[in-house]
Amino acid sequence: MTTQVLELRNVSKRFGEHLALDDVSFSVAAGGIISLLGPSGCGKTTTLRTIAGFETPDSGQVLIAGQGMVRKRPYERNVGLLFQDYALFPHMTVAQNVAYGLRYRGVNRADAEKRTADMLGLVKLTDYGARRPSQLSGGEQQRVALARALAIDPKLVLLDEPLSALDAKLRQKLRTELKEILTRVGATTIIVTHDQEEAFGIAERVIVMNGGRIVQEGSPTDIYLKPNSRFVADFVGRSNLLEGCIQRNGPAPAAFTVAGGLRLTVPAQGKDRDAAVACIRPERIVVSEEGAPRPPCENVLPGIVTDCAPLAADVHLVVTLQSGQRMAVVEKNLGQPMRAVGARVVLCFNANDCVIVAD
């Protein structure tokens, strides 16, 4: 039954007045890579520190490979950590840093050297053994920190915002490398981050947290396409969020009334006459000029372009509807002429381009 490398059961933690973790439960199978995603203060770092042993939960259990961990100190848990500031030891060389975890495990000198060399090869820093951390770039330091965490062959690898300190280009490059290394080693990994690209790019399963609780759990696509709450719809990706009221008539597509006289056709979700939020992703909306031919769709909304910004691969538009709402629309930038501000356009999307979420 216990192929779960990590299990958290009903973990709660309070810091003074502040409830940092509120009945958090989840588990990770061997070899899985999951991400804890959420804004600052959501409890993801506290969760990480609790798993690693730097915080003790007020209630609940932490099980690593089936063993209860709550009484155990960090050095008894066999968990590898990659800190946000890398925490490389400045007074030791790269090789000594990587080998540090082997010091207290009774590994003899020769084996330790071999393991260090293997790890450095894994992160593609083979000749860097004699250098000092201060001589390394940010990306190199991160790789040494990873090698150091993996060298002890931990049951669980915990990464705390691994890419946040790097610039955009480097982030992309290291994201793919990180995923490749973690998959190759088969490490069971938890990544804590506030950055969706980091979470979605590396993890196969994402756990979204807010206010100390888990709000949604699933694959990146599931979370993106089927957010279960306004918070997730808003936090993950961009959304148009329209508050309104559901009108249902059996299994047929429901109507959704929004302020200003706007009526949408939406999927049959929720109860009749409930207040809810309709979430429409900007890239699902098709824009056509007023009067120009357009594909058939269930929602046709006329409006005026109020902003048009070509941002590299996408064009971001803001269209103000007749009923007053401002809608964000994203089109691919294929070299088409930019839409003029003030142009009259029509927005089209279907019922199943919308998701209805509770507030």
Add this chain to the structure above:
Amino acid sequence: MMRRAVDNAWRAAVIALLALTLAFLIGPLIVAIMMSFDARGFLAPFPPTALSLRWYGTFFADKSFVAGLKMSLALAVAATLISGAVGTAAALALTQYEFRGKAFLSGLFLSPLMIPAVVIGLALLIFVSRWGIFNGFSRLLCAHVIVTLPFTIRSSLAGLAGIRRSMVDAALSLGANDRQAFFDITFPLAKTGIIAGCVFAFAFSLDDVAVSLFLYDTNSVTLPIALVSHMRANFDLSVAAAATFLAFITVLLIVVLDRTVGLNRIIGQGVYR
């Protein structure tokens, strides 16, 4: 064009002020050093007409100076060892453990700095006389320990506090227990702060006049006191030789400080470098 001239004038004025200040700071010392090599046998107007080592001869031959030097060095070493150990222990308690009142205790340990040296000297004198401690060296040692303690504590605190918690946590997560993490990570990184504190303590002890004046006796005279007595009795150039010698020791201490700690690190880099 006018703007440029105004800027240049300003720069020139500031540089002139800078030069004048540096001249004021270093000038008198150069004068003293040069006069220490003066061949004339009496105090005559600067500059010296001929050079000689006679005043150094007088200095090292003078028993009171040499005895003073020995006493000062012995005191400095003893005081540095004691206040170094005590100060580092206190700094450890304040950085490695969590409890309330740390700010208060920290202020308490730094309080000798707020109290004028003369006040400490007089207070200690009355106190040790009341308690029957008559040994000159012991009395002086008490004074020097109290006076140097804030330096060792503050420096050790700075060194220890500067160690990021994440490094210790990293060691713990890799398998080191608390004691091992301390000796592998915390202590080596704190070393520079501790050493710097000891160097400050040593220099301060060597230099002390105010407190020592209250507590010395005829058998335990420190070098500064011997110099002061000599200056009052007979303002001649053997004091210049002594002064140059002391300045030389100071330079040595600075070099030690730079080699071990690095002067750059004491000032820090600031956010914008």
Add this chain to the structure above:
Amino acid sequence: MPLIPARAVVLLAPGLIVLAILLFLPLANIAVESIRPYVPGKIGGARDAPFTLENYAALLHPVYLGYLGTMIWCAFAATLLALVTAYPIAYVIARTRTHFIRIALVGLLAGLLFLSALVRVYSLELSFGTVGLGRTIARLMGVTPNSRSYAEFLVTIGLAHHAIPLSALLMTATIQNINPRLAEAAQALGAPLWRAHLSTTIPLSTPGLLSAFLVCYTINLSAFVVPMVLGRGKVHFLSNLVYDRYGELANFPSGSAIAIELLLVTLVVTYGFGWMVRRLVPGDAR
């Protein structure tokens, strides 16, 4: 949180014991001593006589108030002088890109700080006394080299000589944390260099300036060696008076009273000033 962990207590104990025995008890002692009457010929005040304030009352005599005034003024002038002249040095250290200049200046300042006070005082006496520039400067000031005014001048520059390296090092840290782009922005807007600094760098260094002022001023008030040697018997700081009471008369009660007075002056300056700074400087600038 636990009260205090046992291990922490063990580590703190030596320091606390040293402080208690060698500092706080003795201080309490002289506080008591200062209110005992003086018995000539006896070391220490009379033990069983009733407490008296005569030692403090004696300090209200104009001569002593004069000493207090001279001390406050000389220390103040020296500190001001030191801050003004140290600022350019601190600025150069903070902004220079040449590693050598930075190290050389910091080394020089550190060396001056470490240098024995006696060496500095002696050098100043040599250079500004009768065998040095004494006669010239005194004549420029319109006094004789042996006058009281010249002695005050010597004491002031003597205090400044110590305060300059200290405040330069203290202010370097402040200036390093001021964004150099601000002065550049002011210049780009048309301000001449002096105005640019006056509007940006200097106001932003105010917290550092005030802090350096406080530190140097309190050190100067407690000065002993400088007024003793450079004052040539004509300038007396409170610390010198304490020593005279002990050395010449063994009048411990009076000496204790003056010591307490000096302590109070120092504390008032430190905390009073600190309070004033908190009132005047907005919170986020500190």
